[in-house]
Amino acid sequence: MSKRIWLVLLMLLAPVAMAAIDTYEFETEEQRARFYEVSSELRCPKCQNQNIADSDAPIATDLRREVHRMLLEGKDNNEIVDFMVERYGDFVRYKPALTPATMVLWFAPAAMLLGGFIILVIMLRRRQKALREAAANPLSKDEQQRLQSLLEREEDA
Amino acid sequence: MRRAWVLIPLVLFLALLVLFLKTLNDKKHQQDLAVDPSALPSALIGKPVPSFALPSLEQPERIVTQDDLKGEVALINVWATWCPTCRAEHGMFNKLAGQGVVVYGINYKDKTEAARTWLDDLGNPYRLNVEDPQGSLGVNLGVYGAPETFLIDAEGVIHYKYIGAVDDRVWNEQLGPRYQALIDKAEQETQP
Numbered sequence: 001m002s003k004r005i006w007l008v009l010l011m012l013l014a015p016v017a018m019a020a021i022d023t024y025e026f027e028t029e030e031q032r033a034r035f036y037e038v039s040s041e042l043r044c045p046k047c048q049n050q051n052i053a054d055s056d057a058p059i060a061t062d063l064r065r066e067v068h069r070m071l072l073e074g075k076d077n078n079e080i081v082d083f084m085v086e087r088y089g090d091f092v093r094y095k096p097a098l099t100p101a102t103m104v105l106w107f108a109p110a111a112m113l114l115g116g117f118i119i120l121v122i123m124l125r126r127r128q129k130a131l132r133e134a135a136a137n138p139l140s141k142d143e144q145q146r147l148q149s150l151l152e153r154e155e156d157a
Numbered sequence: 158m159r160r161a162w163v164l165i166p167l168v169l170f171l172a173l174l175v176l177f178l179k180t181l182n183d184k185k186h187q188q189d190l191a192v193d194p195s196a197l198p199s200a201l202i203g204k205p206v207p208s209f210a211l212p213s214l215e216q217p218e219r220i221v222t223q224d225d226l227k228g229e230v231a232l233i234n235v236w237a238t239w240c241p242t243c244r245a246e247h248g249m250f251n252k253l254a255g256q257g258v259v260v261y262g263i264n265y266k267d268k269t270e271a272a273r274t275w276l277d278d279l280g281n282p283y284r285l286n287v288e289d290p291q292g293s294l295g296v297n298l299g300v301y302g303a304p305e306t307f308l309i310d311a312e313g314v315i316h317y318k319y320i321g322a323v324d325d326r327v328w329n330e331q332l333g334p335r336y337q338a339l340i341d342k343a344e345q346e347t348q349p
């Protein structure tokens with residue numbers, strides 16, 4: 001019985017293992033590497049959280065075929081990506097181009113990190129300044145007595 | 158002074174809240190979202206239908222090109238027999254063709270025989286059908302599924318794309334007004 005369950009589970013896994021395998025011939029290994037590079041940078045317009053290298057949608061198959069065709073024609077990676085953007089819009093780029101509209105996207109994380117550091121530095125400096133001032137002006141006798149009595153009251157409570 | 162700094166995150170949060178609520182209640186966005194949140198705007202709006210040379214579905218010996226789609230304001234409907242939504246919208250195109258709307262078909266990644274049988278059974282609203290068995294014209298048009306419907310003017314320039322089934326509501330709210338605007342514009346230009 002448990003053997004059967006395993007069999008069913010394995011069968012359920014089969015489509016995953018079969019996903020997106022086609023046979024393409026390349027003239028050079030460099031072309032093959034570029035094929036995987038470009039197709040993993042292009043987003044599938046149908047199943048929108050996958051790149052066209054991973055997706056099993058018919059349109060992803062078509063787009064992989066187009067990528068392969070253009071590679072054999074000697075087009076470079078940018079030309080292939082531009083071809084897709086012309087037809088499917090900026091959406092197909094998994095790596096967004098640097099345009100005025102995407103400035104925030106590219107630079108906001110670094111800017112926030114920098115901002116955090118600046119705040120941290122300011123806070124540390126202030127604290128150091130306060131410590132230095134405390135060291136430079138030790139407590140007077142009166143103040144020391146008051147501190148003592150405050151601490152004792154704390155202990156009693 | 159210190160108190161004021163503490164309020165900054167709250168103010169930012171409230172600003173975002175207002176922005177999101179405004180976007181959510183935006184009529185235009187609401188319409189787009191209600192239809193299909195994953196629908197992509199076409200990158201080809203304002204551009205001419207890409208050049209192609211593919212056989213006609215009805216007469217395989219005849220080669221159709223982009224020039225055959227020019228001359229009148231028209232719809233280009235991308236359809237296939239494997240697409241259930243296309244069956245659902247087919248009646249609407251029969252109706253539109255009956256009202257005098259010019260509809261061209263692109264039979265997308267389909268089998269010739271199946272497509273012909275479909276047209277015999279369900280009626281043929283198309284002035285002509287282009288056979289695109291490999292989906293090559295589809296790629297050039299930025300098609301990523303079926304059905305998709307383009308609106309073109311008499312010069313073959315794409316003005317709008319609708320993704321999904323066209324029904325009365327879609328026609329009345331989205332395609333129809335744009336179609337009428339193009340017709341009106343063309344009439345104004347011919348009769349100054």
